[in-house]
Amino acid sequence: MLPLDDTDRRLLDGFQRDLPLEPRPFAAIAGDLGLAEAEVIRRLAALQEAGAVSRVGAVVRPNTAGRSTLAAMAVPEDRLGEVGALVAALPEVNHCYEREHRLNLWFVVTAADAEGVVAALARAEAATGLPVLDLPLEAEYRIDLGFPLRWT
Amino acid sequence: MDVTPGERALLAALADGLPLEPHPFAALGERLGLTEAQALDALRALRDRGVVRRFGVVVRHHELGYRANAMVVWDVPDAAVDAAGRALAAAPDVTLCYRRPRRLPDWPYNLFCMIHGRGRDAVLRAVERAAYAAGLAAVPREVLFSGKRFKQRGAVFGPARTGGAAWTNSTAAS
Known part of the structure; x- marks a missing residue:
């Protein structure tokens, strides 16, 4: 189990869907969490590096794009x-x-x-x-x- | 719900996720010769058509302490499988739920679901709860716990001739 703090947990649990499709999505997350945009990016990169996050991206409906x-x-x-x-x-x-x-x-x-x-x-x-x-x-x-x- | 070659290329470029930088859609679009606005418009269109089912943080269960996971398979009479599938999908611990074909004599099961837990006992208790909730307690079933993970990723790269067609897929039995 990775060492996670409360902010990591909120990032992992609260943004699995409906990431805003707008130019600065991490700034939008940062606004929700009361963090700086750079801090959100730093944490997501660390979680991805540690393997807790596979990616920040799309889950595609089966048998549509392939x-x-x-x-x-x-x-x-x-x-x-x-x-x-x-x-x-x-x-x-x-x-x-x-x-x-x-x-x-x-x-x-x-x-x-x-x-x-x-x-x-x-x-x-x-x-x-x-x-x-x-x-x-x-x-x-x-x-x-x-x-x-x-x-x- | 077909996708255009351009949309497929966009999903391919997104296979490993968004670049983690302040303007990720600009960086994504740049790889394909698209502006930030064009990349965002294309992704919104894919989302609105339901091709992109969700957009956000994709977590890996195992690394977050969900060390036990099982594929639970059920042999449900054909006439009852759709109702059973909907009921099973509503159980709180079930994360994915599908109907797939039987392959007799090797494989008699036609309903599949995934249950993740922090340990085997927790998974087995969740299976019991789900079985009762879905009216499947008397239906033949097997619980296939996962062992070694040889590969887990969200992206598959097609043959190079397609320019790297790739996408992520939620069919995973993970």
């Missing part, structure tokens, strides 16, 4: 590190996790179009010699509006 899918593989335990690294090295893969299941490697593939997704899954199979389960999104029941943080 196409994506969730994929799974059953990897022999003694090959998990090797296969995980091979899959994670594919440029179309943006998330890749071990999960506790017979299907123990899960990853998200995103490409410009459906053909690009199919090609990336084929490359994952070719690189690893293992079959891939393709589990594309069919319906979305919850819109990603950020992650409410609870500090205690």
Whole structure:
């Protein structure tokens, strides 16, 4: 757990959505928090450097600017590190996790179009010699509006 | 809800987030030959059309103390899955909730959600609460805790021929 002060927490929790699309958004945040613009920028940079913030930017609705899918593989335990690294090295893969299941490697593939997704899954199979389960999104029941943080 | 090549290039330039400087949209636009006003107008249009779902601070759960996270999967009868999905999505600990296809015989589950917690016990208690709240207590389910994280990022760079098409995506099972 990173050492965070109350101002960091307010920055992390209060500005996950609706960042003003105006020329000086960090000045707008600074106004809300009673800080200087430079202080907001310094803190966000430090949080990003520490890994607590992935980025300050856009979350795009799935399958609008590109196409994506969730994929799974059953990897022999003694090959998990090797296969995980091979899959994670594919440029179309943006998330890749071990999960506790017979299907123990899960990853998200995103490409410009459906053909690009199919090609990336084929490359994952070719690189690893293992079959891939393709589990594309069919319906979305919850819109990603950020992650409410609870500090205690 | 297609995007234009110019919009895609803008989202690509934004893949690693805004530059952290006083005029971030001017800096972003400069990479693409756009003025600050043009970059802002394009982003507002993407937001208004719902392509950009949210714009702001994207946090990483693990680094903020949410050390346990699980993908919880459910085998819900097809006729009931949409209602169940909406109910599950309303549970307080559920952060993402999707329907995906079964792949029999390997994979019988058609409803997916993500639950994050500070520890495994907290996640398991949240799963129980969500199951009861959504009327899914008697439905077959599995809880897939995450282990090693091989990669987590918000951006994917397409083939170079597209000029670096990239975007961020909220489908992540993270």
